[in-house]
Amino acid sequence: MKIPTLLSLFAACFVAGSANIEENVGQFFSSGHTNNWAVLVCTSRFWFNYRHVANTLSVYRSVKRLGIPDSHIVLMLADDMACNHRNPKPATVFSHKNMELNVYGDDVEVDYRGYEVTVENFLRVLTGRLPPSTPRSKRLLSDDRSNILIYLTGHGGNGFLKFQDSEEISNVELADAFEQMWQKRRYNELLFIIDTCQGASMYERFYSPNLMALASSQVGEDSLSHQPDLAIGVHLMDRYTFYLLEFLEDIHPASKANMNDLFKVCPKSQCVSTPGHRTDLFLRDPGSVLITDFFGSVRKVEITTETISLTDPIKQVEEIAVHGEQEKETYSYVDQLPVSEIIHQKPKQKDWHPPDGFILGLWTLILLVFFKSYGAKHLKHIF
Amino acid sequence: MATTEVERRRGQLAALSIAAVVIIIGVPLWWRTTETYRAWLPVSQIQELANLELQLSADVEVVFARGTVTPEQQKKIPLTLSQDDEHVVDEDTSLRYRYETRYRTATIMEEDALNQPTAAEADLSLHMLSESPCGSLVVYVVPESTSLLPEDVEVYIGQRRTALLRIGTQMRVGRTLDQLLDHLEPRIKKLLQLMSFSHTDITAALSDRVRLSPGNKESIADSMRAFKSSPGYEITFSLLNPDPKSHRLHWDIEGAVQTFIQPLLTKLEPLANFSIDSQILYYAMLGVNPRFDNSHNAYTLNADSLAHVINPVEARLGSNAASSNPVLNFLLYVPDANHSPLYIQDRKKQQVPSNAFHSPRWGGIMVYNVNSFYGPDVAFPVDININMAKVMGVFLAQLRLLLGVQSSTPPPGFLVAPCGSSGLADWELDRLMWSRSVENIATATTTITSLAQLLDQIGNIVINDNIAQQVSSAVTSLQLAVAELESGNLGFALQYSKEAILASERAFFDPSLLHLLYFPDDQKFAIYIPLFLPMCVPILLSLLKIASEVRQRRRDKQTKTD
Numbered sequence: 001m002k003i004p005t006l007l008s009l010f011a012a013c014f015v016a017g018s019a020n021i022e023e024n025v026g027q028f029f030s031s032g033h034t035n036n037w038a039v040l041v042c043t044s045r046f047w048f049n050y051r052h053v054a055n056t057l058s059v060y061r062s063v064k065r066l067g068i069p070d071s072h073i074v075l076m077l078a079d080d081m082a083c084n085h086r087n088p089k090p091a092t093v094f095s096h097k098n099m100e101l102n103v104y105g106d107d108v109e110v111d112y113r114g115y116e117v118t119v120e121n122f123l124r125v126l127t128g129r130l131p132p133s134t135p136r137s138k139r140l141l142s143d144d145r146s147n148i149l150i151y152l153t154g155h156g157g158n159g160f161l162k163f164q165d166s167e168e169i170s171n172v173e174l175a176d177a178f179e180q181m182w183q184k185r186r187y188n189e190l191l192f193i194i195d196t197c198q199g200a201s202m203y204e205r206f207y208s209p210n211l212m213a214l215a216s217s218q219v220g221e222d223s224l225s226h227q228p229d230l231a232i233g234v235h236l237m238d239r240y241t242f243y244l245l246e247f248l249e250d251i252h253p254a255s256k257a258n259m260n261d262l263f264k265v266c267p268k269s270q271c272v273s274t275p276g277h278r279t280d281l282f283l284r285d286p287g288s289v290l291i292t293d294f295f296g297s298v299r300k301v302e303i304t305t306e307t308i309s310l311t312d313p314i315k316q317v318e319e320i321a322v323h324g325e326q327e328k329e330t331y332s333y334v335d336q337l338p339v340s341e342i343i344h345q346k347p348k349q350k351d352w353h354p355p356d357g358f359i360l361g362l363w364t365l366i367l368l369v370f371f372k373s374y375g376a377k378h379l380k381h382i383f
Numbered sequence: 384m385a386t387t388e389v390e391r392r393r394g395q396l397a398a399l400s401i402a403a404v405v406i407i408i409g410v411p412l413w414w415r416t417t418e419t420y421r422a423w424l425p426v427s428q429i430q431e432l433a434n435l436e437l438q439l440s441a442d443v444e445v446v447f448a449r450g451t452v453t454p455e456q457q458k459k460i461p462l463t464l465s466q467d468d469e470h471v472v473d474e475d476t477s478l479r480y481r482y483e484t485r486y487r488t489a490t491i492m493e494e495d496a497l498n499q500p501t502a503a504e505a506d507l508s509l510h511m512l513s514e515s516p517c518g519s520l521v522v523y524v525v526p527e528s529t530s531l532l533p534e535d536v537e538v539y540i541g542q543r544r545t546a547l548l549r550i551g552t553q554m555r556v557g558r559t560l561d562q563l564l565d566h567l568e569p570r571i572k573k574l575l576q577l578m579s580f581s582h583t584d585i586t587a588a589l590s591d592r593v594r595l596s597p598g599n600k601e602s603i604a605d606s607m608r609a610f611k612s613s614p615g616y617e618i619t620f621s622l623l624n625p626d627p628k629s630h631r632l633h634w635d636i637e638g639a640v641q642t643f644i645q646p647l648l649t650k651l652e653p654l655a656n657f658s659i660d661s662q663i664l665y666y667a668m669l670g671v672n673p674r675f676d677n678s679h680n681a682y683t684l685n686a687d688s689l690a691h692v693i694n695p696v697e698a699r700l701g702s703n704a705a706s707s708n709p710v711l712n713f714l715l716y717v718p719d720a721n722h723s724p725l726y727i728q729d730r731k732k733q734q735v736p737s738n739a740f741h742s743p744r745w746g747g748i749m750v751y752n753v754n755s756f757y758g759p760d761v762a763f764p765v766d767i768n769i770n771m772a773k774v775m776g777v778f779l780a781q782l783r784l785l786l787g788v789q790s791s792t793p794p795p796g797f798l799v800a801p802c803g804s805s806g807l808a809d810w811e812l813d814r815l816m817w818s819r820s821v822e823n824i825a826t827a828t829t830t831i832t833s834l835a836q837l838l839d840q841i842g843n844i845v846i847n848d849n850i851a852q853q854v855s856s857a858v859t860s861l862q863l864a865v866a867e868l869e870s871g872n873l874g875f876a877l878q879y880s881k882e883a884i885l886a887s888e889r890a891f892f893d894p895s896l897l898h899l900l901y902f903p904d905d906q907k908f909a910i911y912i913p914l915f916l917p918m919c920v921p922i923l924l925s926l927l928k929i930a931s932e933v934r935q936r937r938r939d940k941q942t943k944t945d
Contacts, residue, residue: 123897300607302742
């Protein structure tokens with residue numbers, strides 16, 4: 001009789017204790033990440049691939065709206081649709097016919113544009129093997145507590161994705177790149193979304209832990225585009241990303257929607273192709289993973305409870321400046337456009353110099369021809 | 384008939400010589416020209432490093448003050464004991480902690496120092512007498528009747544590397560030296576775990592090598608909060624003024640940084656380089672609307688909305704584009720006149736005294752209310768001088784937390800001295816150095832072993848000489864670091880571990896190591912067959928023809944002899 005009461009008392013103590021820890025530690029054990037990154041890639045160029053750029057820009061827009069700053073987004077667009085000569089509405093990229101939603105916006109920051117979007121650059125960004133002169137905005141500076149969202153769109157096939165119409169990345173290379181990221185602990189969890197034909201083949205070869213993948217179509221199926229806009233003249237978006245955008249527009253930074261809702265986006269009736277997903281490498285249950293864990297950037301915060309009392313008076317910094325003033329260097333602007341170096345002007349000769357070889361040679365030739373043709377007897381007329 | 388014979392001979396010779404040239408010269412030439420340059424790597428040493436056996440040594444000196452030991456026991460001291468603690472973390476990693484404890488009695492000068500009225504002064508005068516080297520500790524055992532420590536306090540931990548331990552009541556009379564040592568041992572051990580290294584700290588530092596299952600939730604929070612070891616950090620102080628029309632703010636950031644922050648950073652110089660900059664942002668709002676709370680007659684931000692404050696501000700902060708070092712942001716927000724005063728509430732709806740919060744691996748934000756500096760009828764804009772000592776007190780505490788100086792609550796009966804003007808006690812620095820050395824060694828070993836594995840697996844990657852050199856120097860630095868940790872030289876161990884991690888990262892992230900040469904087997908055949916098949920088929924056929932003729936001739940010869 002006593003034992004159950006004792007046990008229940010112990011259980012109550014444990015519950016109370018863990019509740020205390022929960023209060024103190026907060027949201028720390030729901031997910032192990034402290035920052036979010038996004039790598040969004042559009043791999044096709046040419047005007048008729050407008051929809052791929054619109055796909056990528058719509059995901060970019062959602063991710064920015066949900067809180068990930070530009071410094072943590074690597075956006076790669078293989079072609080510039082907004083400023084394309086064939087765009088009837090320049091500086092806009094629309095996602096819906098009747099031009100309802102301009103996904104280009106005012107503050108888009110493209111990190112890799114045009115011909116910089118290559119397989120090599122994409123793999124370099126993922127693995128971190130960039131030349132030392134690469135600026136911070138073009139690097140993926142993630143650490144072991146970063147959740148990364150990777151979105152690829154373009155033309156693909158069974159086991160490959162086409163870049164720029166001239167090269168391709170295979171699923172084995174992608175899986176190896178993710179493994180190298182895991183070895184160097186460059187991510188905590190990674191969500192991989194791909195919207196291409198036969199997209200599911202691209203995640204077949206993954207073998208690193210903590211990867212979740214979604215694709216717009218299975219092997220053997222094509223991903224179809226949504227609808228054309230008659231004014232612009234091309235298809236504006238792909239179906240999967242269109243419904244994905246619709247789903248994400250309902251998410252706000254404090255939303256509690258989880259990954260199971262994301263898997264239901266675009267069923268076969270709407271998408272015509274069958275979207276697929278892969279979660280066997282992911283350690284957590286997808287139902288407990290929030291959408292904002294990858295698409296947003298909800299920071300963990302802790303209240304600062306301790307302070308240090310500082311009582312020293314502030315040292316005046318002027319004392320140091322006095323010594324510096326005595327050795328002031330004078331600076332002057334460097335010639336911004338050194339014209340003489342550009343145009344290779346010969347400096348004007350101030351003194352008289354004997355005539356150049358060319359002039360001498362020319363005169364000798366003239367004289368020789370004259371005397372050859374008219375004979376040496378004319379010499380006496382000269383001298 | 385002779386000419387056809389000669390022709391045939393000539394044909395055979397031609398075929399044979401072509402075959403000879405192809406096999407003897409062609410094949411080696413093709414092999415050499417298509418092989419990739421791979422410099423030699425010390426693979427065996429790397430495999431040895433994959434099996435990490437770390438030994439951490441700490442020197443402890445236990446000094447008995449007058450009144451703690453009897454005169455005949457005094458003759459038996461000085462003595463030295465050493466103790467080993469082995470832990471196996473996983474199949475590749477094992478740790479051993481060695482404590483070398485030296486017991487001795489106090490000198491006269493130390494006794495004088497211990498006669499000071501308060502513990503803090505005693506600590507100061509003890510420090511003047513001798514300076515303990517990095518990584519060692521001195522524990523002074525004081526008699527029970529001492530007035531240095533308050534009643535319920537057993538242990539006082541000073542600002543440098545000394546601690547005062549009060550001997551227990553049961554050890555007053557009639558005990559042997561062994562009993563005394565046994566009584567002291569567990570308390571000294573607890574002290575050591577607080578002041579030098581504890582198993583949880585070191586295993587947390589090994590998180591790169593060993594992916595631990597989420598055990599203690601508090602330790603997860605600790606490991607997520609501090610930045611990982613990096614050769615440099617950037618610190619940015621930003622003043623956010625959303626209402627320049629009302630408040631004209633003046634902050635002496637240069638002086639404040641020089642007085643309060645720079646001493647800490649100078650002390651942390653063996654760990655990393657720090658670069659500091661500051662900026663003022665105007666019209667920068669917090670992303671959250673504060674609510675007016677009638678009970679406190681102030682605007683409040685509750686704990687749940689704090690998480691959404693940072694993102695809209697971060698977009699405007701900017702960063703130093705020249706380096707890839709992690710950035711620590713410290714923001715000072717002065718609320719606008721319409722939303723003053725602004726207080727932060729914790730989960731229990733209590734006001735936070737520091738009015739500040741921090742985000743792991745990002746930085747900290749403090750809200751500084753200025754409405755008390757001016758009355759209601761004042762002409763805007765008002766000139767306000769910010770009290771930098773108060774602000775820097777909060778930022779310094781946040782900086783300590785973010786850099787990994789854990790201020791976990793000490794066990795009961797322990798009194799920890801407040802850290803001095805530099806913001807960091809010496810023993811806290813030692814603790815940080817130990818965990819950073821172990822972390823660097825763990826990261827460098829995983830980097831080097833995974834690099835070696837990668838290069839081994841993919842036969843097509845070119846290994847340049849500079850990569851081989853970086854790898855070799857990383858391996859030597861790692862071996863030196865492990866050796867220095869074993870012998871207890873903490874400063875050198877940290878330095879070698881930093882060199883090791885720099886070299887290994889440079890080797891791993893070298894741009895030339897990108898493997899783009901994935902050829903599936905059918906593609907390899909598709910490339911080589913059109914080149915070699917048209918050439919090899921005639922040679923092979925002629926060789927076969929020669930071989931069949933030779934066989935025919937031999938058969939003829941045999942039938943002739945028969």
